[in-house]
Amino acid sequence: MKAVLFGATKGMGRALARLMAARGDRLCLLGRSAEDLERSARDLEIRGAQGPVATAFCDLLQPESFAPALEKAERELEGFDAVVVTAGVMAPQEEMENDPQLAARLLAADFTNTVLFCEESRRRLLEKTGGTLCVFSSVAGERGRKPVILYGAAKAGLSQYLEGLDHKFRSRGLRTVCVKPGFVKTGMTAGLKPPPFAGEPEAVARRVLRAIDRGRPVVYAPAAWRGVMFVIRNLPRLVMRRIEF
Amino acid sequence: MVDGLVFKSEDLASATESASLTRGLGRSYGDSSLPAGAETPVADATAADRLLDFDPDSGVLRAEAGASLFDLNRIFLHRGWFVPVSPGTQFVTLGGMAASDVHGKNHHVDGCFGEHVRGLKIRVADGRIVECSDSSELELFRATIGGMGLTGHILEVEFTMRRIASPWIWGESERIKNLDLMVSGLKEAARDWPMTVGWVDCLARGDHLGRGILMKGRWARPEEAPTKPPSRKGRIRVPFEFPAVALCKPSMKAFNLAYYWKHFQHVRRGILHPDAFFYPLDALDDWNLIYGRRGFTQYQCVLPHADDNGPARRFLELFVSAGGMGFLCVIKDCGAEGKGVLSFPRSGMSIAMDFPIHPSKTQIIVDRLNELVIAEGGRIYLTKDTFTRAEHFRAMEPRLEKFTAVRRKWDPELRIRSAQSVRLLGDRA
């Protein structure tokens, strides 16, 4: 597989990239810091990625960086057949309620710009014979909830967009995979108390890679979150107003 | 477990900016990786686990300090490479291996891990990031190897991997009747085998004192080894916590005897899975559950050789008579002292044992063992220690002065500290 990974220097993306490297995939990493990208590229090469791992500058807050980044990836890999997006912004709900700029940044990054990046990727994948677009949304997008109102809203929009893509373009060869991670123990969630069903990045990544290989449109990871979210989606409003979850 | 502030990030350089200590996978039995106090933040290195450079010609590997030995084994074993020195568990980080200057079954020929470390990148107390090695900032380098994290936060480790003939082990294990035979067996085996270790039945007394199993191994030659690489076999788990009654003597004895008589053949030899040879305890995932909720501690010391086997004999006799129940006792003849200022091993017999923590007895047992270690001119292994008193530690460590001098030079306010350094070196909490 020839894959472009946006946001794979850390957390879930890192775990997924390592699995792909270990099986000998060709990879190109997109991200903001050249030094960080280079360090991850060397790591993936040592772990077995085929050929040199390419890198390109790409910033989720600068949509004008998307096209040049994907262009460079296309050149370096001589075409690609998968794009994986794990990049995203996270901020505490409380802070955003008092800081509209922070809220604007998160909404732009996690919804508008992520969608724009997907649009750019979709066009390029469809120009060839198609391929896989795997994007990390979140279980936070499944229900409006007190601790993740803004983040959840952005992810809800993103999930909806990915579903639409899947309906329209699957027949033309674009396989959309919407990943809905629950709580995963990564640097991003360090310091938070892991809830029941918290996942280890590697196990979660294995599940996601299987979904990519099979082109499954939606994957919950860890799997238990599918059931958890089914319950949460069906809780009456009266309950949702009372609980802090 | 002590609660405290923990910073964990893929970016160890930033996580260590305001931390007072860095820890790895927490496999040290003692309190060296625990915070000095509830307000002193600790950086968790385990998310900083990238491999940065590997030269397949020389075997030199550079990696972030949180990279685990488990990961390295998974990546390198089947390609014909292994770490130069491995401790008895693979759930350790490179930073932890350097900070404890770990030793393995090959200590008598290859020394400690630190002997194979070419350089370290360290964040020192004033915030600077320093590259140190034998040719630059030598003092800092040597104090950091075996320095239990007290000289700075290790960000990167560069060391030389070892080429291996195959990923399998050719091993031989032999049933040994008593301590004299165990010690002479270890010394003899050291001449022909690159890896040796003895397991001793801690509860045997009198004529049987020191009986156990002597294990020897080397990497199998390609023509001896199975053609397929060793599998990642499923780990046996201790499924539930043994009730505390299982800790009473008879059952411990049964465990020891069972282990001993399993080897009813005098000698066994053959091909071994590397995990079974290096990491038998990892196979029991939560094996500390065997001791029940009260937890357990480990004690490890090295006693200089004597013409007779007096030191080891006196030590084991004292342990048994002091009521230190334990089933695990590992004995190993160490080679020469390494380059780390405070590194544990020195030429002599190293003895390590596990025993369950008892609210009143454990301190007394450790005190008595330490008095004997001081009298014999030995020392203890800091990474395993939780109970040693400061005055005992000072009495067995003439090297402490030198270590403290280097530490103070780089960290005059002693900002970097741990629960262990509060206990043993008198640092502020």
Ligand SMILES: Cc1cc2nc3c(=O)[nH]c(=O)nc-3n(C[C@H](O)[C@H](O)[C@H](O)COP(=O)(O)OP(=O)(O)OC[C@H]3O[C@@H](n4cnc5c(N)ncnc54)[C@H](O)[C@@H]3O)c2cc1C
């Ligand atoms: C079953 C078992 C078998 C073992 N067998 C052996 C053996 O055969 N030989 C042997 O030598 N040891 C052995 N050990 C001990 C173990 O190898 C050491 O305690 C090792 O240091 C643990 O590494 P860690 O990553 O878990 O470090 P931790 O336990 O997290 O930390 C240990 C020390 O290293 C310091 N440290 C860790 N990372 C850094 C860093 N990045 N920068 C600065 N300081 C750091 C900590 O501050 C602390 O002082 C064994 C342990 C177990 C549980």
